[in-house]
Amino acid sequence: MAKQYSIDPAGKKHLLPTEQDYKKEFSSLKKIAAKQRAKGREIVVVMGVGFVGAVMAAIVADTEDKKGNPSKFVIGMQRPSTRSFWKIDYLNRGVSPVKSEDPEVDVMIDRCVNEKKTLMATFTYDVLSLADVVVVDVQCDYLKESLGDVKTGSADIAALENALEIIASHIQAQALVLIETTVPPGTTEQIAFPIMSKVFRKRGLKSDPLLAHSYERVMPGKNYVASIRDFWRVCSGVNEKAKKRVKKFLTEVLNTEQFPLTVLDKPIESETAKIIENSYRATILAFLDEWSLFAERNGVDLLKVINAIKMRPTHNNMIFPGPGIGGYCLPKDGGLGVWAYKHILGFDDKIFKITPQAIDINDTRGLHAAQLVRDALRNMGRPIAAAEVHVLGISYREDVGDTRYSGSEVMVRRLSEMGAEPKVHDPYVKHWLELEKQDTYPSPTHSKKKFFRNQEKLKNINVEKDLFQSLKGADALVFAVRHQAYLSLDPAKVVKAAGSPLAIIDCFGILDDQTITRYFELGCEVKGMGRGHISRIKRAVRAAKLRQKK
Numbered sequence: 001m002a003k004q005y006s007i008d009p010a011g012k013k014h015l016l017p018t019e020q021d022y023k024k025e026f027s028s029l030k031k032i033a034a035k036q037r038a039k040g041r042e043i044v045v046v047m048g049v050g051f052v053g054a055v056m057a058a059i060v061a062d063t064e065d066k067k068g069n070p071s072k073f074v075i076g077m078q079r080p081s082t083r084s085f086w087k088i089d090y091l092n093r094g095v096s097p098v099k100s101e102d103p104e105v106d107v108m109i110d111r112c113v114n115e116k117k118t119l120m121a122t123f124t125y126d127v128l129s130l131a132d133v134v135v136v137d138v139q140c141d142y143l144k145e146s147l148g149d150v151k152t153g154s155a156d157i158a159a160l161e162n163a164l165e166i167i168a169s170h171i172q173a174q175a176l177v178l179i180e181t182t183v184p185p186g187t188t189e190q191i192a193f194p195i196m197s198k199v200f201r202k203r204g205l206k207s208d209p210l211l212a213h214s215y216e217r218v219m220p221g222k223n224y225v226a227s228i229r230d231f232w233r234v235c236s237g238v239n240e241k242a243k244k245r246v247k248k249f250l251t252e253v254l255n256t257e258q259f260p261l262t263v264l265d266k267p268i269e270s271e272t273a274k275i276i277e278n279s280y281r282a283t284i285l286a287f288l289d290e291w292s293l294f295a296e297r298n299g300v301d302l303l304k305v306i307n308a309i310k311m312r313p314t315h316n317n318m319i320f321p322g323p324g325i326g327g328y329c330l331p332k333d334g335g336l337g338v339w340a341y342k343h344i345l346g347f348d349d350k351i352f353k354i355t356p357q358a359i360d361i362n363d364t365r366g367l368h369a370a371q372l373v374r375d376a377l378r379n380m381g382r383p384i385a386a387a388e389v390h391v392l393g394i395s396y397r398e399d400v401g402d403t404r405y406s407g408s409e410v411m412v413r414r415l416s417e418m419g420a421e422p423k424v425h426d427p428y429v430k431h432w433l434e435l436e437k438q439d440t441y442p443s444p445t446h447s448k449k450k451f452f453r454n455q456e457k458l459k460n461i462n463v464e465k466d467l468f469q470s471l472k473g474a475d476a477l478v479f480a481v482r483h484q485a486y487l488s489l490d491p492a493k494v495v496k497a498a499g500s501p502l503a504i505i506d507c508f509g510i511l512d513d514q515t516i517t518r519y520f521e522l523g524c525e526v527k528g529m530g531r532g533h534i535s536r537i538k539r540a541v542r543a544a545k546l547r548q549k550k
């Protein structure tokens with residue numbers, strides 16, 4: 001069989017392990033675990049060292065007892081897939097496999113691996129047999145079959161089921177299994193527990209698996225570590241013993257003194273809390289989409305309206321919706337809930353109206369951003385076809401490099417469909433994998449390219465490094481994300497860099513009235529999502545120009 005490799009973000013190839021490697025690895029792990037146990041440390045295996053698992057693993061490895069001695073030894077377990085195997089080598093060298101804007105991530109992983117020596121990673125499932133606690137941080141995706149109709153999709157539960165079966169066949173009977181993955185409500189008790197119990201019985205184990213659930217509230221960005229360690233947690237267990245164990249574990253590894261733990265009666269409550277939490281957020285964002293259109297058509301600046309409303313303390317969590325609501329969680333979590341109601345809990349009636357609709361609205365908002373680009377160009381007498389459109393910001397929110405399900409992706413795909421030539425810039429992103437590797441990323445069946453035509457050329461897209469240099473010859477400039485670097489760009493410099501007046505589209509309430517005025521004075525056309533007052537500014541600038549001529 002041909003050798004298989006996993007390629008890391010720097011382009012280095014990592015040879016996937018062979019059968020002999022597994023035996024050698026496990027025999028070395030057994031010795032390491034025995035030594036660590038002799039030091040009085042608990043062995044914690046974190047399964048899946050992705051965005052969440054890698055940082056959670058480091059937080060656990062950083063735990064100290066009251067005397068200041070490390071009390072846990074953590075082994076990150078990552079399956080040796082071509083996509084992710086390289087993460088093991090990174091972790092074992094003390095290098096973070098996830099890129100974060102939080103400087104604490106790199107420092108903490110390096111400290112735990114190289115100084116405290118409480119963190120390592122492996123590829124073998126056999127490591128599970130050495131664990132006192134297994135933390136499950138693998139993904140559970142929601143596969144969408146159509147754009148803007150989440151109800152036709154389904155939860156990708158098979159991979160998680162498989163992982164649970166593997167865990168049950170390896171662990172010691174008394175190991176605590178803590179599911180942190182966001183799962184369809186009902187999963188822990190109605191899927192995980194029966195699967196694991198069945199395997200336990202086959203192995204001749206008499207006790208029930210000690211299963212618990214606690215969800216992550218991690219926020220990519222500058223406070224990544226704190227959003228896991230110094231933040232309130234919710235948890236539950238399948239029985240009193242599991243509940244007691246999960247409470248003890250989380251109290252030891254997280255800052256529960258300042259951020260108290262909420263223990264719910266049953267795992268379905270903890271699972272449901274996560275889904276409602278994210279659906280609530282998705283809904284308040286989606287709700288503003290119709291008001292954004294209202295604002296555009298009636299001379300209203302939604303940005304000022306929202307800021308006025310936010311003065312009222314009960315309404316201060318309103319946020320201006322950008323060109324779509326992305327990130328890994330908000331676009332899928334409500335779907336997991338709706339799916340679970342039917343496929344795990346067995347109901348057939350259609351009680352869910354708002355939750356799926358919110359996701360559908362958020363998933364398609366980027367299409368309207370593309371329409372505004374088309375309309376602004378049309379007003380300048382230029383067709384969208386063959387127009388060079390520069391998009392500033394491709395991540396899903398400001399000042400992070402996470403591009404998962406960003407509104408910019410939907411917008412750029414639609415622009416490409418209409419024949420435009422998109423160019424993109426983002427100070428936090430080197431490669432836009434969703435486009436560059438669209439045949440395989442996030443998975444061969446998962447890419448949003450399937451919802452659009454004319455997508456092949458997007459594989460060649462480069463994330464531009466020099467914003468002004470790349471603007472040369474641009475027909476349109478789209479402000480898509482509120483990155484710090486875009487908040488105070490000088491209109492004169494922008495127009496000069498482009499070489500002539502261009503269409504400016506503000507998708508995120510980035511431009512203030514003075515800046516918008518300046519763009520009009522320089523001969524540009526300006527449009528903005530939810531910013532209906534722009535036409536007033538346009539008329540005022542035109543009137544001033546006429547007065548000057550007279």
Ligand SMILES: NC(=O)c1ccc[n+]([C@@H]2O[C@H](COP(=O)([O-])OP(=O)(O)OC[C@H]3O[C@@H](n4cnc5c(N)ncnc54)[C@H](O)[C@@H]3O)[C@@H](O)[C@H]2O)c1
Pocket residue numbers: 047048049050051052053077078079081084087137138139140159162163180181182183216217218219220328329
């Ligand atoms: N990323 C976020 O911002 C965020 C926030 C809150 C909650 N969550 C939830 O946390 C969970 C994990 O998300 P993530 O962003 O870390 O995903 P991710 O895709 O970055 O990481 C998952 C990792 O698990 C590995 N994996 C999958 N199956 C495995 C198996 N059987 N054995 C070992 N490893 C396996 C994958 O290779 C990958 O490295 C999800 O349920 C997600 O919804 C994520």
